[in-house]
Amino acid sequence: MMKTKVVIRAFLFLLALGAVGVLLGAGSKPFAPNVDMKSGDLRVPEGYTSWPVLGTWSHANTEGEPGAKEYHVVYTQPETLAYYQEHEKFPDGAVLVKELLGTKTMEMTTGPTVSHATDLKGWFVLVRDTEGRFQDSKLWGDGWAWSLFMADNPAKTVSTDYKKDCMGCHLPARDMAPAHAADADKWIYTFGYPVFQK
Numbered sequence: 001m002m003k004t005k006v007v008i009r010a011f012l013f014l015l016a017l018g019a020v021g022v023l024l025g026a027g028s029k030p031f032a033p034n035v036d037m038k039s040g041d042l043r044v045p046e047g048y049t050s051w052p053v054l055g056t057w058s059h060a061n062t063e064g065e066p067g068a069k070e071y072h073v074v075y076t077q078p079e080t081l082a083y084y085q086e087h088e089k090f091p092d093g094a095v096l097v098k099e100l101l102g103t104k105t106m107e108m109t110t111g112p113t114v115s116h117a118t119d120l121k122g123w124f125v126l127v128r129d130t131e132g133r134f135q136d137s138k139l140w141g142d143g144w145a146w147s148l149f150m151a152d153n154p155a156k157t158v159s160t161d162y163k164k165d166c167m168g169c170h171l172p173a174r175d176m177a178p179a180h181a182a183d184a185d186k187w188i189y190t191f192g193y194p195v196f197q198k
Helices: 002-023 078-087 167-176
Strands: 053-060 068-076 095-108 111-128 144-150
Touching: 068 111
Parallel strands: none
Antiparallel strands: 053 068, 068 095, 095 111, 111 144
16 A cells, blocks of 8 residues: 555656646757747758758859859758748748858869869858847847858857848848738748749
């Protein structure tokens, strides 16, 4: 009888601990895998190359020989892709990683001017923020966190102010966005991502 009471008490104690853990958010999914929730600092998320590729951009040389100057390969989490395909908008915590790759152009049997990717130059990283977190940070605003990282340091951004460092390149995306797109989603060049198209 005594052993039974001890076992029951131990079971109830463990059950209570589990309930407290749930209430405190133990085991809950973080907002985004690459955000320090105390400071708002971003980093390049580990393992992003296993995520789905949304699309690839080729930046052409504007001087010198023809060919690509740089390739930009864009990744996002599988759950972000699934959410966007169903709702046509980005969920809170969606991460977009644009990998910046150098190129080499040469003649090949497949064509007279062929460019291929070479070295990693860095990353642009965006995190969707529907709640207006980190309002004191100059890297958070307009529905996103914005940062550029160089290849030698994926944990430290070189961006200082998203309005100066990032928005200029995203203005055309806003102007080209579908009318039904949410305001924050208009900053993203979604037309370049075939997996988003129905």
